[in-house]
Amino acid sequence: DTGVSQDPRHKITKRGQNVTFRCDPISEHNRLYWYRQTLGQGPEFLTYFQNEAQLEKSRLLSDRFSAERPKGSFSTLEIQRTEQGDSAMYLCASRRLVDGETQYFGPGTRLLVL
Amino acid sequence: LAKTTQPISMDSYEGQEVNITCSHNNIATNDYITWYQQFPSQGPRFIIQGYKTKVTNEVASLFIPADRKSSTLSLPRVSLSDTAVYYCLVGDGRGSYIPTFGRGTSLIVHP
Numbered sequence: 001d002t003g004v005s006q007d008p009r010h011k012i013t014k015r016g017q018n019v020t021f022r023c024d025p026i027s028e029h030n031r032l033y034w035y036r037q038t039l040g041q042g043p044e045f046l047t048y049f050q051n052e053a054q055l056e057k058s059r060l061l062s063d064r065f066s067a068e069r070p071k072g073s074f075s076t077l078e079i080q081r082t083e084q085g086d087s088a089m090y091l092c093a094s095r096r097l098v099d100g101e102t103q104y105f106g107p108g109t110r111l112l113v114l
Numbered sequence: 115l116a117k118t119t120q121p122i123s124m125d126s127y128e129g130q131e132v133n134i135t136c137s138h139n140n141i142a143t144n145d146y147i148t149w150y151q152q153f154p155s156q157g158p159r160f161i162i163q164g165y166k167t168k169v170t171n172e173v174a175s176l177f178i179p180a181d182r183k184s185s186t187l188s189l190p191r192v193s194l195s196d197t198a199v200y201y202c203l204v205g206d207g208r209g210s211y212i213p214t215f216g217r218g219t220s221l222i223v224h225p
Contacts, residue, residue: 002159033213042201042215043158056212091157101148101205101213105157 004106006092012112020078021109025094032075035091043091082113118202123220132189134219136202139183144206147185152199197223
């Protein structure tokens, strides 16, 4: 257990539905990252926050994807109008700025879109 | 954006030392080199990080030559539980840095 939690761990939804995932980082970590990972591939960067500011969101896969981090604590990733191609593992990671590239990952949320 | 190249897969046997090399020819002056381990259906786990020469912790060693264009993760006396995917990343973690994982190296340890 790294101290980063994600909820839910698994989500099954029907195509066209909206889903929201939550990430609770380690409390003193000011950077929070979202990744998507498909089978056989490494984690693919989606977006990141420094405290409550979303500093990079150009890598979000489409305008159906959005993320928030109100008050610089937990974060949510929402996918609207889900498609079967959205089926993947969604990972959250957090770190302190002083820790170089050391990220602490949560267990992930596995999404299956039917 | 620094790019890394690793072998796709490696095989080893219990008790052997495993060395996984990562090439990062475009590494920048301020970049660190970080290695992660990932088991199926889990998030990646930090293993080790270094900037130059050699770094050792309780699970691995990281060797970085003077030109820093490559690095080698060394796992001493592997066991079956070391079967996982290993990723190397380079970056300074600051500014507009975007972590890029690549496909990693799938290590299979045989009995």
